[in-house]
Amino acid sequence: MQLQVSLVPNTAFTHNVQAKTLVAEISDLQLNKFDALYDDACDVGFAVKNAKTGNITRWALADEIRSNDADNEVMGWYFIPTPESLRRNPVMEGYCMTLIND
Numbered sequence: 001m002q003l004q005v006s007l008v009p010n011t012a013f014t015h016n017v018q019a020k021t022l023v024a025e026i027s028d029l030q031l032n033k034f035d036a037l038y039d040d041a042c043d044v045g046f047a048v049k050n051a052k053t054g055n056i057t058r059w060a061l062a063d064e065i066r067s068n069d070a071d072n073e074v075m076g077w078y079f080i081p082t083p084e085s086l087r088r089n090p091v092m093e094g095y096c097m098t099l100i101n102d
Contacts, residue, residue, distance in 0.1 A: 001038065002038060002058070005037060005045065005058065006035055007047045007049055008048055008049070009049055010051055013097070020095045020096065021097070022097040022098070023100070024099055024100070026076075029046075029099070031046060037082060043082075045058060055089060057089055059079040059080065059082065061078075062079060062096070063077070075101055076101050079098075080095070
């Protein structure tokens with residue numbers, strides 16, 4: 001079962017249609033954490049609401065970007081649309097999202 005997750009507006013992202021990417025700084029999203037997406041899985045993420053259409057897509061954490069130095073600092077995160085978001089919004093196929101840890 002899908003769980004309720006944090007919802008952010010699509011206006012917080014820079015959207016590159018040709019590259020199929022969304023990019024934002026984590027501080028602009030006002031997310032305190034990534035939420036569990038399902039009650040029976042360890043996937044985490046959040047949802048994005050399109051201000052024009054009202055469509056909501058859910059995004060799952062796919063990878064963490066870390067520095068290569070001794071600090072091993074988290075520099076950002078990659079997200080991909082969840083399977084159910086792709087079924088409802090096939091135009092999202094091939095999209096990815098990068099959140100920058102500023």
